[in-house]
Amino acid sequence: MKKAQFWQPLDQNRVLCNLCRFHCRITPGRRGLCGVRENRDGALYTLVYGWSIAEHADPIEKKPLFHFLPGTRSFSVATAGCNFHCLHCQNYQISQLSREAGGEIPGQPLSPEQIVSRALDAGCRSIAYTYTEPTIFFEYAYDTAVLAHEAGLKNVFVSNGYITTEALEKIAPYLDAANIDLKAFSDRFYREVTGASLAGVLECLRDYHRLGIWLEVTTLLIPEHNDAPDELQAMASFIVDELGVDTPWHVTAFYPTYRMNDVPPTPPKTLLRARRIGQEAGLHYVYTGNVADVEGESTFCPQCGALVIERRGFRLGTCHLDEGKCRECGARIAGVGLD
Incomplete structure (x- = not known):
């Protein structure tokens, strides 16, 4: 347990968490929406510092990052917890575990120094904070990122894009790249499927771009939820206008999972249509993913x-x-x- 950053005290020993855009107001003994930041006697603590639930040396292309150190490996780490509650979460076994396990925080001790050492031993060129949501283990990621840069390693966020401007600006000098999920271009989708808002994600994407962090965007196409041509056109236009034509856009296939087991997989033709829409909007690099034998990876x-x-x-x-x-x-x- 470690005292958290980005919070302020309120009356009656409550605290206001300013790490992500939910800005949770947390009463004593309770946690924020992420399930891993707790008010203890009027002070906010992170419960996952140095407490890893997953680690692996991955190809950087798995993040996916196609225009950042291609062909290298990235040492990937995560803790339990997430501030989103996506009905289609592909890593729900660890992202939602702190809530579904009755508040227990699972994991194994792994210090920032150990992460850097293991990354170097594995021949990785970068460290990726991924699998769950890196924002919610900010203090852990920040301390690791500082040490990583001192050791000549790059740092990568794979994120839902809901960190506050203040927090992102603090880690920006050590954060080299990010892949952000732009899950839809509908506020209704965001509120019903993730619990968040579209506006917050768009503003966060603008922050990443403004701060000069290499940015790639991923959209998981869910049949009849976020794959309508007009929505994809609006999404592509936002990327072109706000992030630039050189921003890679990954349109990837959905498979039934978690609380969306009744939704069919994404047809390959939907991916190809989305790729064409992105190209016609002016994007230079649009990729398909999560499906074999479909053009669009190169x-x-x-x-x-x-x-x-x-x-x-x-x-x-x-x-x-x-x-x-x-x-x-x-x-x-x-x-x-x-x-």
Whole structure:
């Protein structure tokens, strides 16, 4: 247990948590929506500091990040808990565990120093805070990120995009890249399926872009929930207008899970349509994911159309780049560490 950051005292020993955009008002003895930040006698504590529930050396492409240190591995860590309550959560066994286990916080001790050491031993180029929501274990991620940068490692968030501006600005000097879920372009979807608001996510995406953190966006397409062409067009337009045409957009397939077992998997044609919509909106890099034998995993030069990075699942094939530039026409391909 460690005293939390980003909170302020209120009357009657209540506290206001300012770490994420829910701004929970928490009475003594209770926790915020994340289930892992608790008011103890008028002070807010994080219950997951140094308490890992998952760790693994993953391909960076699994995050997914296609334009950040391609072909490298990222040491991935998580704690229990999440501030969203997504009905279709793919990692609900750990993200929702602190609530469904009656308040118990499962995990194993793993210090920031140990994370950095294990990342280096595994030959990783970065550390990814992922699997659950990194915002809710901010203090743990921040201390690890500072040590990681001192050791020459990069830091990556895989996030739902609901951190406050204040918290993001603090970790920004040590945060090199992020993949943010833009789950839909409907406030109704966000409120009914995740418990959050669309406006908060959009503002957070703007913050990431403003702070110069390399950003990629993922949308899981759920049949008849967020896959209508007009909604996808609005989403693509937002990315173009607010984040820039070089922002990679990953449109990925849904499979029945958790509390959405009655929804069918995403048809491949839906992914291809979404990819086409993104390209027609002006995005240079639109990728399909979570389904085999569907075009859209490789990177093509936006200027001449030549294949520059071939991908098969999480594996790289041939690469036709020289110092981050297309070998055919010399156009620079957007990203970090492409050379």
